[in-house]
Amino acid sequence: MIAAEPRIRDMAITTNGILLAQEAQALRDAGIQRVTVSLDTLKPERFRALTRRDAYPQVIEGIEAVRRMGWPGLKLDTVVMRGVNDDEIADLIEFARRMGGEIRFIEYMDVGGATRWSMDQVVARAEILERIGARYGRIELVVEESSAPADRFRLSDDLTFGIISSTTAPFCRTCDRSRLTADGQWLLCLYATAGMDLRKYLRDGSSNRDLAGLIRSAWQGRRDRGAEERLLLKDRQPLIQVGELRAKPHLEMHTRGG
Secondary structure, X not given: OOOOOOOOOOOEEEEOOOOHHHHXXXXXXOOOOEEEEEOOOOOHHHHHHHHOOOOHHHHHXXXXXXXXXXXXXXXXXEEEEOOXXXXXXXXXXXXXXXXXXXXXXXXXXXXXXXXXXXXXXXXXXXXXXXXXXXXXXXXXXXXXXXXXXXXXXXXXXXXXXXXXXXXXXXXXXXXXXXXXXXXXXXXXXXXXXXXXXXXXXXXXXXXXXXXXXXXXXXXXXXXXXXXXXXXXXXXXOOOOOHHHHHHOHHHOXXXXXX
């Protein structure tokens, strides 16, 4: 008797959006069901300053391609930074509305390449809600069972948005996320500076059963509380300094899958 192949119920990707327009159809044909695009600003000059790329038109084109295709499950991720893009919260909500997607505001975190991070740049969930409420009126918390990191809210016209408050209200104890870098490092926490080298086991000829056992054992023994531990620090500085980041590039958010 041949065991049935496991079914993948939901495949999703997170992208910077630069190649999305030209690859959207191929991704859809491959079975990808949800797309998340990182978009921190709607201003081309700010986009250039934040990303060091002159690719704003390509990103917007990619998002619009997803809209035209009627692709459900589009999400836009925005890291809110005081004095940088916190004046665009309402504009981003309206852009998401036009694109048929859901915006998720993310508190600025002191990980990856955020070597100039400081707590006074963080716009907390409470303040984001206050600003949105001042513009749109009543906001309702969406009560649902979900493993997603975002708390979701609904405006009076039924438009929904999310907030990921990892900095001021960590959810470490219920987090079910891990990250696998392109060079095979498996990281159990976004704040982890070291992980399991799965590439080594693959190259040593470990079987699927052996790998499954390693992964299961590591996850069951997971005690990571990175965001909670950072919250308790009195003099909180960026997690990774520039020198260490250059020596260990897999600690960058864009290489570890932030």
